[in-house]
Amino acid sequence: MIHLASIFQGGLAPDIVDSSLLATAPSSENASMVLAGVLLSLVFIYLASKLGGELSRLVDLPPVLGELVAGVVVGVSALHLLVFPETGAVAGDSVVMTILQKIAGLNPESIQEVFTAQSEVISVLAEIGVIILLFEIGLESDLRELQKVGSRAAVVAVVGVVAPFVAGTVGLVLVFGMPTIPAVFAGAALTATSIGITSKVLSELGQLKSTEGQIIVGAAVIDDVLGIIVLAVVASLAKTGEVDVVNLIYLIISATAFLLGSIFLGKFFNKSFVAIAEKLQTRGKLVIPALIFAFSMAFLANAIHLEAILGAFAAGLVLDETDKRKELDQQVIPIADILVPIFFVSVGARVDLSVLNPTSADNRQGLVIAAFLIVVAIIGKLITGWAIVGKEPINRLAIGIGMIPRGEVGLVFAGIGAASGVLDKPLQAAIIIMVILTTFVAPPLLRFAFKAESELVEEPVAVDS
Amino acid sequence: MIHLASIFQGGLAPDIVDSSLLATAPSSENASMVLAGVLLSLVFIYLASKLGGELSRLVDLPPVLGELVAGVVVGVSALHLLVFPETGAVAGDSVVMTILQKIAGLNPESIQEVFTAQSEVISVLAEIGVIILLFEIGLESDLRELQKVGSRAAVVAVVGVVAPFVAGTVGLVLVFGMPTIPAVFAGAALTATSIGITSKVLSELGQLKSTEGQIIVGAAVIDDVLGIIVLAVVASLAKTGEVDVVNLIYLIISATAFLLGSIFLGKFFNKSFVAIAEKLQTRGKLVIPALIFAFSMAFLANAIHLEAILGAFAAGLVLDETDKRKELDQQVIPIADILVPIFFVSVGARVDLSVLNPTSADNRQGLVIAAFLIVVAIIGKLITGWAIVGKEPINRLAIGIGMIPRGEVGLVFAGIGAASGVLDKPLQAAIIIMVILTTFVAPPLLRFAFKAESELVEEPVAVDS
Numbered sequence: 001m002i003h004l005a006s007i008f009q010g011g012l013a014p015d016i017v018d019s020s021l022l023a024t025a026p027s028s029e030n031a032s033m034v035l036a037g038v039l040l041s042l043v044f045i046y047l048a049s050k051l052g053g054e055l056s057r058l059v060d061l062p063p064v065l066g067e068l069v070a071g072v073v074v075g076v077s078a079l080h081l082l083v084f085p086e087t088g089a090v091a092g093d094s095v096v097m098t099i100l101q102k103i104a105g106l107n108p109e110s111i112q113e114v115f116t117a118q119s120e121v122i123s124v125l126a127e128i129g130v131i132i133l134l135f136e137i138g139l140e141s142d143l144r145e146l147q148k149v150g151s152r153a154a155v156v157a158v159v160g161v162v163a164p165f166v167a168g169t170v171g172l173v174l175v176f177g178m179p180t181i182p183a184v185f186a187g188a189a190l191t192a193t194s195i196g197i198t199s200k201v202l203s204e205l206g207q208l209k210s211t212e213g214q215i216i217v218g219a220a221v222i223d224d225v226l227g228i229i230v231l232a233v234v235a236s237l238a239k240t241g242e243v244d245v246v247n248l249i250y251l252i253i254s255a256t257a258f259l260l261g262s263i264f265l266g267k268f269f270n271k272s273f274v275a276i277a278e279k280l281q282t283r284g285k286l287v288i289p290a291l292i293f294a295f296s297m298a299f300l301a302n303a304i305h306l307e308a309i310l311g312a313f314a315a316g317l318v319l320d321e322t323d324k325r326k327e328l329d330q331q332v333i334p335i336a337d338i339l340v341p342i343f344f345v346s347v348g349a350r351v352d353l354s355v356l357n358p359t360s361a362d363n364r365q366g367l368v369i370a371a372f373l374i375v376v377a378i379i380g381k382l383i384t385g386w387a388i389v390g391k392e393p394i395n396r397l398a399i400g401i402g403m404i405p406r407g408e409v410g411l412v413f414a415g416i417g418a419a420s421g422v423l424d425k426p427l428q429a430a431i432i433i434m435v436i437l438t439t440f441v442a443p444p445l446l447r448f449a450f451k452a453e454s455e456l457v458e459e460p461v462a463v464d465s
Numbered sequence: 466m467i468h469l470a471s472i473f474q475g476g477l478a479p480d481i482v483d484s485s486l487l488a489t490a491p492s493s494e495n496a497s498m499v500l501a502g503v504l505l506s507l508v509f510i511y512l513a514s515k516l517g518g519e520l521s522r523l524v525d526l527p528p529v530l531g532e533l534v535a536g537v538v539v540g541v542s543a544l545h546l547l548v549f550p551e552t553g554a555v556a557g558d559s560v561v562m563t564i565l566q567k568i569a570g571l572n573p574e575s576i577q578e579v580f581t582a583q584s585e586v587i588s589v590l591a592e593i594g595v596i597i598l599l600f601e602i603g604l605e606s607d608l609r610e611l612q613k614v615g616s617r618a619a620v621v622a623v624v625g626v627v628a629p630f631v632a633g634t635v636g637l638v639l640v641f642g643m644p645t646i647p648a649v650f651a652g653a654a655l656t657a658t659s660i661g662i663t664s665k666v667l668s669e670l671g672q673l674k675s676t677e678g679q680i681i682v683g684a685a686v687i688d689d690v691l692g693i694i695v696l697a698v699v700a701s702l703a704k705t706g707e708v709d710v711v712n713l714i715y716l717i718i719s720a721t722a723f724l725l726g727s728i729f730l731g732k733f734f735n736k737s738f739v740a741i742a743e744k745l746q747t748r749g750k751l752v753i754p755a756l757i758f759a760f761s762m763a764f765l766a767n768a769i770h771l772e773a774i775l776g777a778f779a780a781g782l783v784l785d786e787t788d789k790r791k792e793l794d795q796q797v798i799p800i801a802d803i804l805v806p807i808f809f810v811s812v813g814a815r816v817d818l819s820v821l822n823p824t825s826a827d828n829r830q831g832l833v834i835a836a837f838l839i840v841v842a843i844i845g846k847l848i849t850g851w852a853i854v855g856k857e858p859i860n861r862l863a864i865g866i867g868m869i870p871r872g873e874v875g876l877v878f879a880g881i882g883a884a885s886g887v888l889d890k891p892l893q894a895a896i897i898i899m900v901i902l903t904t905f906v907a908p909p910l911l912r913f914a915f916k917a918e919s920e921l922v923e924e925p926v927a928v929d930s
Contacts, residue, residue, distance in 0.1 A: 284802030
């Protein structure tokens, strides 16, 4: 009877029915609470994304910037409506959990379990959101167009990885007198562009299919792969003091094989996909096979130690080659609409603005290093536009700006560096500040770069009329 | 340095980049593995749902039956591609986890953590799936039509709760010589129709908007509320030996207030919803406000100890009254297409067919009781069609059959009964078998009942020609 009593401690029995579905374990009430927590979190996320996105649009900025800022507002830095255990939060820090606690009167252990599970669900939903985003970007990209800009994208990617890495590492050693290993680590954190943020902004500006847009997306994909290789090198350096060459070769081969394999697959698989989709009769006959393919590719990319989003992007590229493209595009839109905001609001919510507080000495030192890293991060990517040879008219400024946002990979470097003890507090804070600033500064600048160009183009017309 | 080493135990560093997004905690590799597990599980779920649904359609049965059966095949009873900790499974029982283990070489503790988190995510996705399903059903239902059939639906619901409850309880006491409390518990488990399964079949048959369809949905909603009240009564009986009257009154008042409140809300809220949706300009301008409303109502229903799906259904009913209905309908379809199958496949996957194995003595005794419960469960609901007074032509057989599937609530009774020690093994097994059989037998019978009717209608035409 003890079990039953503990289940019913909330005072009202029917909690158990709510949402535990077929659960027969005594943790049914927790399962119901996890669902309640997820629902409430999604309501806050959607409210934030719409408020932020619409306000951003009113002042003529890309909506995704508003979603990121709204994420910061509801996140760990301000309202605490959406907090995550990885940033050090416990159940008591979460407004959602406080509300659930008031409703159900759970004991502290249960509420901590519910908080962990709820955060896990929201995190995975955010990750599926960015997977769907990259799948959609792949669907909107054209493989032939990408191949056309391939060499230029590769130049942009390589310059955009090498320049900030070298300038950052050398500068930290020479100017700040830092030891080599932390300097290399911080330099590496400057390398990888956040493909999610940059491609979303491009899509919002209607520039995804422009030559500049395709170069940026292609370069972001390549530099993501380069970033993973750099991380492997730096991590093995930090761990053993030398580079694990076997691992490095494995990684380079598997990444190349995956990307080339996807393109090859695109040539013969798209016909069988259409044939299968046309035979199906039940609901979801197009979108379910498409997601089976996208999620399989994402899993495969993850399994061979690339990023899941690269697999989803490749899947989108392959399916873009089929006759079903437009129909699929239509159906993916609402799915992306409900999943992608979870990603951007979560990114904002995890940003801890307390690293900007200058009253702490660590932060002050961090702010100085951050100023240096930000300059290197911005200039190191800005120049990539001018690294493209050839005299064709191309918006080099837009390409350079498009590569600026660092986002998630930079924070992963900071996290690993902190966990391994390679990075001290000020350097870690500096990397986080660099990531925040490059992420938030790029969307409005990118809009400006494309707008400046279109005004230049429009001006002669105005003179004519 | 220990932290870094343990992160990299997989042998290959870049795991950490994959999917941990902005995580700065050292559990990044686990986060990446949880995502990988969820992706692989979704691939298996989608494959099963499409294979099962299409095969079912080929042999002229409702697709949802195929999805349920495919769920059983991939679940704990056969392939173990999709198993849940609540059914007693550990990481080693899960094929998905075995695959991840081979890829990443995690230690046993990590893999168990990953398994728990992955199962939690899939469970919540399944729950969100049934919430979206009921939201869609609400959107497709017409509040005025439902009000028209209201009194008939209420009769069907009350008869369908009272008849099996009384017959089941009395039969178990008189025929099987069972003590009162377990008999009452088992009788209560016979009461609540699974609104998810029955409304999905109706929708597939194109009968959701027929008078019969609306009566069944209306009755299922009412009997869900009655089921929750019965559960509260039975649970407090089992716990203290007497009925908690205060709780009971609270529950009846809150359920009534919620349902009437939703209808009232529908009259004035729908205009403001349209006004808001028309002002928005960014992506998801219709579907995001709709989901904010649906998830808020689901959360509210959950918070006042009703089922979350009732809130989603009410939200769908309210939004069905707006001018945006058709556009919203269109956009909800792909979202439902990708989420609803997760629910049905999971329901199938959790069914443990080993309770049907007659070599165990408990099972043999259970099978005898089950045979009795199944007869009561089917007849108790079948008669509801004939409980409707009036002489208008109405497919009474279809209504009775539509109320047969028990699904999740019945299993919740079995789970609570087992946890509290009220139900012994044979009785518990009997309830589970009753739920399985009523769930699987209803879809083809319902199809038959509607088909028989349409053939009767068509025959005179055939004679004429």
